[in-house]
Ligand SMILES: *[C@@H]1O[C@H](CO)[C@@H](O)[C@H](O)[C@H]1NC(C)=O
């Protein structure tokens with residue numbers, strides 16, 4: 001159940017916002033070459049041979065070697081001692097990653113499958129820690145690293161969303177209104193020595209508006225407020241608890257409704273309907289309240305009713321597809337051009 005919730009969170013889509021989802025990042029800070037592609041660091045292509053990689057590494061390592069920065073030595077142009085040291089380390093990391101065939105295979109896999117980030121963390125730490133370290137410790141380190149990554153990336157997506165919302169006039173105006181009502185915008189009240197500069201006042205107002213938007217808005221999907229209990233580490237720790245509470249809930253269900261033949265209450269009815277519709281809890285929750293009530297009115301928790309309803313929905317969809325001009329255009333396009341050809345007709 002915890003894994004399902006985790007997946008749900010990762011796959012959950014943006015409901016309240018029309019922001020484009022950030023693409024899955026292939027490159028993760030802290031793994032391999034961080035935000036850089038190891039191949040680019042060495043200036044080689046993905047098809048480079050081992051010998052080419054070694055040659056590129058030797059050239060770059062020589063160029064950025066700390067010894068070149070001894071007093072009196074000729075520095076590589078445009079580098080300070082510090083930046084050269086960083087480059088030297090990065091070049092060494094890139095070489096470490098690519099010189100070994102297994103490690104290179106893991107890395108290529110990561111570039112091609114950015115979404116499987118649990119796996120990349122595990123592959124990374126297994127290669128660095130095992131077999132010197134117990135595999136259980138490798139798993140623990142992996143889980144902690146993933147949790148840190150989740151925490152960081154959830155925070156930055158959330159802040160990104162808030163920074164975006166602050167610029168949307170509709171939210172900005174509402175937030176300013178609330179701030180004014182609460183007396184949080186103290187423009188022009190101060191006199192004398194304590195008067196702050198215009199810049200300071202503006203910054204503070206910005207901060208107030210941001211806070212109000214944070215508190216008032218309920219962002220759902222991938223940009224929601226980060227919640228520590230969703231981190232992988234907490235999910236793993238809470239797994240026994242989640243499992244046992246699920247078991248207890250399931251058993252009580254069987255006892256109440258199968259053994260004692262009690263009537264279903266509304267939450268149970270909605271649960272059954274959601275199961276029929278194969279929706280996650282958050283998807284179902286984001287449906288319109290009225291729509292959910294209409295499910296109850298139609299008594300959809302009874303299988304036969306649900307089947308009839310589903311049939312109706314499918315029919316309606318077919319009619320829509322047949323009459324919607326956009327769908328007509330799409331079908332014509334499929335017939336004439338087919339999906340095989342790439343066209344850029346702005347339809
Ligand atoms: C975090 O999630 C848990 C369980 O999903 C929930 O009970 C709790 O209220 C959430 N906390 C915050 C601060 O949203």
Ligand SMILES: *[C@@H]1O[C@H](CO)[C@@H](O)[C@H](O)[C@H]1NC(C)=O
Pocket residue numbers: 250253
């Ligand atoms: C209880 O668990 C069984 C086995 O996993 C499952 O088939 C059943 O649907 C569960 N009951 C409820 C109410 O979810």
